[in-house]
Amino acid sequence: MADMVYAVVPVLSVVLTGLFAGLFFAFSIAVMPGLGRTGDRVMIEAMQRINVAILNPFFAVVFIGAPVVLLGQTLLHWAVGRTTAAWWAGTGLVLLVLVLAVTFAVNVPRNNTLDGAGTASRLADPAAVRAGFEPVWVRWNHLRTLASAGALLCTALAVTAG
Template identity: 45%
Template sequence: MRTARAATLVLATVLAGLTAGLFAGFAYSVMPGLRRSSDTAFVEVMQNINVVIVNPLFMTLFMGGLVAGLAAVVTNWRSDDPAVRYWAIAGFVCYVVMFGITSGANVPLNDKLAAAGDPAQIADLAAVRAQFEGPWVAWNIARAIVNVGALGGFALALLRFRRTADRAA
């Protein structure tokens, strides 16, 4: 059981880190780079990113974070150190909040941008961009911050788990 408890914490930590890195990377490089682009380039690139990101690897990592986080909470529920459980719960709650932001804010904005159609056929690209860019960037920053919280929660649970294991050895 100790191996399963450790494995779920490691997996939850890694998956939270990967998704936090993705969203943070958008916040500090992709979106600032696109901010410098024309309306046509911005809309076209974001539409393309929103299509290609829904791939098996991303979905496995993104959804796997939920599963691994829940597994980390369940397997560590009766930890010798209650702090392991509390930090795992904190990490999982943060991951769920990030998932909610993504599902409730970013994805609907992505869908609305896709529904605008071919950038070459959009009459007012500046308006389409303005309705998308500001809110999407703000929600992306929020989910990146919360996802870093998930990473921190799982990492602290893992550190406490390790200390408890060292004391038991």
């Protein structure tokens, strides 16, 4: 049983961290550039709907599961004396914690403000609402993308470390 845990946890860590990074990457290279080419009301309404749709069990498993499993990977590597692997996994975990901090400090409050602005079709000044949301949200999402991609790299290096 222990052998299975030592085999499954690192692989699951890579998979979940990959999905975690892929989510932010997709927003950076496709979702936000695509929405950037739309009108103000369309962009606002789409993001409001995305903010509701993303809160689902699959997202929760990845968003919470990746750091939890990466913590498990770090601890498992330490427990068996694989210190190099533990350091890589721990560095990946730190990067994911950074992503979570940015998410809750910057992106979620912007999402909440956007949602609180009201229905896009009824906004008096949708351009101002968009301007207060999009540039900062996108900039910080790029940081989340880079940090989570770095976490994926560290997680993979932890699996391959001797």
